[in-house]
Amino acid sequence: MRRSLAAAAGALLAGAVLVALLVLAGNTPAAATDAAALTPSERAAILALGPWPPAPVRDAANPASGSPEGIAFGEALFHSPRLSPTGLRCASCHEPWRHFADGRVVAQGVAAGSRNTPSLLDAARHRRYGWDGARDQLWQQSLRPLQDPREMPADAAQVAALIRSDAALSARHARIFGAPPGTDDERVLREVGLALSAYVETLATPRAPFDDWRDRLAGAGIEPATSDAFPAAARRGLRLFVGRAGCSACHAGPTLGDDAFHVSLVHSMTAPGVLDPGHAGEPANRFRTPGLRDVAATGPWFHDGSAARLCDAVQPHAADPGLEPPLLTALERRDLVAFLRTLSADPPADESSRACD
Template identity: 35%
Template sequence: MSYQQPLKKVAAVSTLLGGLLILSQPLLASDGYYEDYADRFEPLPAIAPLPGDNSLTPEKIELGKMLFFEPRISSSGVISCATCHNPALGWTDRIPRATGHAGQVGERNTPTVLNSGFFDAQFWDGRAEDLEAQALGPIEAGVEMNMPLEEAIKRLKSFETYQQAFAEAYGAPDTITEENVARALASFQRTLNTPNSRFDRYLRGDLNALTEQEKRGMAAFADNGCTACHSGPALTDSNFHAIQVPGSTDEGRYGVTGDQGDMHRFKTPTLRNVAVTYPYFNNGGVAELDRAVQVMAREMLGREFDEQTIEDVVAFLHTLTGEMPDVAIPALP
């Protein structure tokens, strides 16, 4: 074989690669949206930020998972965190307001725990600043699990499996404490993230991940000011904004601060997975996503979106559904 034959092959491959490169370069510009809008959003990282005093370990995560599904830390013995945060229902319950101990109906809609490690405030009224501070509240709440923490700790200590699991997670015996229960639950919840939605793929350069309508919806979402509050990787600023949703008399953050300026203010909910975490708003008063968009446009923006804009924004919001965490229900002692 002559030297010319392999050289011809190299030249042909170089020409092909060069042609592909030329074709790929204008693809970004020809999208018509990416350059103008992609920098207004952030893709969701796979791992949530970690606090300095609660490192993430397999042992803590596994223990936290057991506690999340453990109904015996409720006074009735039948309610667990997963009762309201059901993995099959977008890690929420899909009913307007949470139902807890003895069939009591709470004041507020159950927020999803998906991506909650990215929030700078927890609960609708922000009364907890992080997952560790949030974790024990539902156990004690009379309308939820209705269990005094001392009794919950006593129950956990009665199981040899939990004694061992806590010892493995915290490196010493006799570590079944309220603080460690909170840390384990928080560790597990920090793994419940949904990266790699179609929108994330688009932000990372896959311009075919969204349809033309979905890109129009992204543009309408940004141009109408929705990103003022729905920002950051979880599409929430974790701040509080006044909104009067249909049927709600909830005083919101006012109940935490006593500041009249916080009346009817609620934490901005994440829009990640919003298409599968209905119903919407603090009272779960709106079941349909298109109607929720209408309410937000009217109440927060002072506008009435036309039907096409609503359809486009709803199409965009559906692209925020990510890959659900693959969690096997644990075997409990």
């Protein structure tokens, strides 16, 4: 009798210790059921978000691509205040220390724009550029701001005159493209775009805690433990991401972006009373799925910068015709944010990328 009482007390104590441990680990009993092993399909979906980094991107049609001299020329142009008569540089909006974005709601060139400045990290991994994916060549996109009257307006003649008139720039141009800048302004402008894109190709996000966890899952076969860098909340968020929340239907592959267009639930104006049409054609308001690597560091979010917190961007925001995005609870959104933060090597500490109610 005494022995069974002692055993019952022992079992109670063990139960209490288990509950205390779960509480300490920040797990609610409901979350504890999420600790179940990954299913084979979850595992496959998680492995498809890597490996990282992939092989470097090279453009065989671009003589500057992959050439140290071409990349250095592109970098110099990227930082030069002389490309634009206004003194605006590419780096004025794509600031290296801000992960090549600018932290503003919408871009501020010579006039206010209507779209948020995207980070250029991993841009070369995409096949479509701009929020609406209007361009499919990186060098063309690299010239777009030079031609946009609201950004850093310059025309081909001005850019070509700069390269021709500066002996150092002209000599660098000749070494890369095989001949000094000729009299064809459009051609010189295109070559400037090629040099800029050779530099942009080299901008890549480093490996992040998610990648270490994913690679251990791929290698060992048994699921790696969670850690400070990849906490239990991130694991729950990841399972939602590839599961019920349906995120990986669009945020697919190692960049977590499919380069396809989806109807956005975010509507914005390009001018008072004028809706941003998004990608050309029907249905309206389609935008390209952005990649999510390092996303915690590049707020505010969405094409119009309307999500001030990463948590707000995790609300249903895109759908394909006939498909309703699932509603998410506050706890689920918090877990998704915890997962998204593991896509940054060094996730920012500020509240906008952490707070979630």
